[in-house]
Amino acid sequence: MSATVQIVATRNEAWSLWLRQIGAIFRLELKKNFFGRRSLLIYLLALLPLFPLSVLALFTPPGREWQDFNNYSMIYAVFYGGLILRTIVFFGCAWIFMNLFRGDLIDRSLHYYFLSPVRREVLVTGKYLSGLVTSVLLFTATTVAAMLLLYFPHFYSESVRFFLHGAGLDHLLTYAGITILACFGYGAFFLVVGLFFRNPIIPALVLYGWEWLNFLLPPLLKKISVIHYLNSLAPIPVSEGPFAVVAEPTPAWIAIPSLLLVTILVLVLSSHRIRRMEIHYGGE
Amino acid sequence: MSESSTNLIILNNVSKFYGEILGVNRVNLTIAPGITSLVGPNGAGKSTLMNLMTGLLRPTSGQISLLGIQTDQPEELFRKVGYCTQFDSFPRGLTGREFIRSFLLVHGFTRNQADQLTESALERVNLLEAAERKVAAYSKGMRQRIRLAQALAHEPSVLILDEPLNGLDPMVRAETIALFRKLAAAGLHLIISSHILHEVDMMSDCVVLLNNGYVVAEGHIHGVRDEMQAHPMQILVRCDKPSKLAAYVFDQNHVVEARLHDDRHGLFVKTRDADRFYLLLNRIVAEGEIEIESVAPVDDDLSAVYQYLIESGSNS
Numbered sequence: 144m145s146a147t148v149q150i151v152a153t154r155n156e157a158w159s160l161w162l163r164q165i166g167a168i169f170r171l172e173l174k175k176n177f178f179g180r181r182s183l184l185i186y187l188l189a190l191l192p193l194f195p196l197s198v199l200a201l202f203t204p205p206g207r208e209w210q211d212f213n214n215y216s217m218i219y220a221v222f223y224g225g226l227i228l229r230t231i232v233f234f235g236c237a238w239i240f241m242n243l244f245r246g247d248l249i250d251r252s253l254h255y256y257f258l259s260p261v262r263r264e265v266l267v268t269g270k271y272l273s274g275l276v277t278s279v280l281l282f283t284a285t286t287v288a289a290m291l292l293l294y295f296p297h298f299y300s301e302s303v304r305f306f307l308h309g310a311g312l313d314h315l316l317t318y319a320g321i322t323i324l325a326c327f328g329y330g331a332f333f334l335v336v337g338l339f340f341r342n343p344i345i346p347a348l349v350l351y352g353w354e355w356l357n358f359l360l361p362p363l364l365k366k367i368s369v370i371h372y373l374n375s376l377a378p379i380p381v382s383e384g385p386f387a388v389v390a391e392p393t394p395a396w397i398a399i400p401s402l403l404l405v406t407i408l409v410l411v412l413s414s415h416r417i418r419r420m421e422i423h424y425g426g427e
Numbered sequence: 428m429s430e431s432s433t434n435l436i437i438l439n440n441v442s443k444f445y446g447e448i449l450g451v452n453r454v455n456l457t458i459a460p461g462i463t464s465l466v467g468p469n470g471a472g473k474s475t476l477m478n479l480m481t482g483l484l485r486p487t488s489g490q491i492s493l494l495g496i497q498t499d500q501p502e503e504l505f506r507k508v509g510y511c512t513q514f515d516s517f518p519r520g521l522t523g524r525e526f527i528r529s530f531l532l533v534h535g536f537t538r539n540q541a542d543q544l545t546e547s548a549l550e551r552v553n554l555l556e557a558a559e560r561k562v563a564a565y566s567k568g569m570r571q572r573i574r575l576a577q578a579l580a581h582e583p584s585v586l587i588l589d590e591p592l593n594g595l596d597p598m599v600r601a602e603t604i605a606l607f608r609k610l611a612a613a614g615l616h617l618i619i620s621s622h623i624l625h626e627v628d629m630m631s632d633c634v635v636l637l638n639n640g641y642v643v644a645e646g647h648i649h650g651v652r653d654e655m656q657a658h659p660m661q662i663l664v665r666c667d668k669p670s671k672l673a674a675y676v677f678d679q680n681h682v683v684e685a686r687l688h689d690d691r692h693g694l695f696v697k698t699r700d701a702d703r704f705y706l707l708l709n710r711i712v713a714e715g716e717i718e719i720e721s722v723a724p725v726d727d728d729l730s731a732v733y734q735y736l737i738e739s740g741s742n743s
Contacts, residue, residue, distance in 0.1 A: 259530060
């Protein structure tokens with residue numbers, strides 16, 4: 144049989160082919176991420192921070208700090224850093240990105256990609272982008288919704304002024320930006336973990352512990368973490384307690400490119416790994 | 428690279444070990460266009476060899492090239508090669524049409540090209556009517572056919588098919604074999620694995636016999652065919668009225684034995700002429716008196732044939 148349609152694969156047109164392939168992989172994966180049976184957990188995780196805030200919206204706590212609008216920036220900073228960033232975004236990214244390859248191995252469907260004329264780098268890029276868009280959409284929405292849900296029910300008119308004329312919008316965009324960067328960094332890490340480890344839960348928990356203990360680490364070791372760079376970007380610094388080892392925050396112009404650079408390096412490592420990968424469903 | 432090697436599939440001293448466990452050992456093959464069947468009992472190394480040919484596995488030693496392309500170059504290899512694996516699994520949530528089309532888009536075809544090729548592939552395997560149903564709701568035979576459609580949708584020059592007739596009813600089986608013959612006549616390489624010698628006999632130009640990871644014989648189909656005729660083939664028919672079916676088949680002179688399955692929902696039939704038996708089944712299905720769920724050759728009785736062929740292959 145002779146192919147009725149020839150795909151032109153000259154050097155000049157290779158980029159156009161790769162972009163088409165990335166688009167096709169991206170769309171297939173996005174559908175799985177949003178509508179697959181594994182997506183339910185992600186929706187629950189993304190909605191989780193909104194439950195306590197919804198309760199707080201109905202019943203304002205009696206403490207004095209809740210009566211003063213000026214405290215709300217700090218309350219959100221603590222809520223965001225402790226729950227949304229370190230837990231929701233972290234485990235959400237773990238679930239989404241580790242399943243990009245590991246999920247296909249468990250479902251025994253990864254071979255369909257491996258039997259397509261696709262460069263492995265293209266496959267990694269398409270899958271990573273789908274995970275990125277999924278996590279960014281869900282967790283940025285959580286970040287924004289959580290902030291609005293905290294401010295508006297208690298101090299409506301002050302909140303309107305804060306977001307339209309004060310620092311509110313800046314804070315909102317900065318937190319959303321931190322969430323997006325976290326999705327880049329954690330996403331790349333968990334993608335590679337899903338490729339190297341048959342049981343990726345253990346390395347995920349090790350990283351979780353490392354990120355939580357970051358405040359105890361000496362300044363040099365702090366820099367070998369994602370959370371350090373993300374905390375450096377926060378608009379409201381949060382005290383990490385009396386035992387914290389204080390280190391200078393990394394300036395944004397270093398923190399953002401560093402995170403993106405590490406992300407690219409990790410993706411290159413993933414591509415190298417996937418080029419050498421064999422399909423052994425029996426062992427999964 | 429010589430001109431002839433671009434039209435051949437060449438395995439040069441290929442071995443694959445899983446740790447200390449042997450997959451295949453020192454396989455040397457040169458495969459020309461036409462239908463070549465890999466035959467051997469379960470665990471002989473057929474699927475391993477196919478996975479090696481398509482780069483899903485990497486050889487521990489040796490080289491493999493398909494039409495002059497090495498197996499570690501998927502972006503070139505799979506423009507010319509289609510592989511229907513034995514993995515009965517699919518990406519979740521897709522309809523038959525979406526499944527074929529999605530992976531044509533992954534190949535890099537434009538939307539229009541993908542649409543045309545999808546329809547053509549679905550038509551070839553006779554699944555156009557079921558194309559809008561979710562693959563998860565397909566019967567085993569339909570899943571087998573949709574995987575076949577996916578493997579041939581991009582119109583490859585080499586088709587590698589791992590047990591492609593498993594789960595197909597007799598009529599579809601005959602249609603599928605006819606499709607293979609047509610593709611081979613058009614100059615394709617078809618490499619088909621089977622542990623059912625009867626199927627191999629019906630469609631192959633060449634046969635490669637594998638046992639315990641070694642190629643023990645290879646050559647033209649005639650030698651295998653002669654040996655097969657001396658051995659009746661056993662077939663398990665799952666149906667709602669096995670006793671009634673037994674009454675039907677006892678009248679046939681090619682049927683050697685018919686025995687009810689222990690669960691009384693199936694009938695084991697030994698026949699010297701599987702073709703005629705399948706024709707009989709088609710007639711029974713058409714009459715509508717017996718509802719047949721599945722028909723599957725049972726390979727236990729073939730061990731004697733394998734043994735003979737393997738021994739004669741070793742001796743030669």
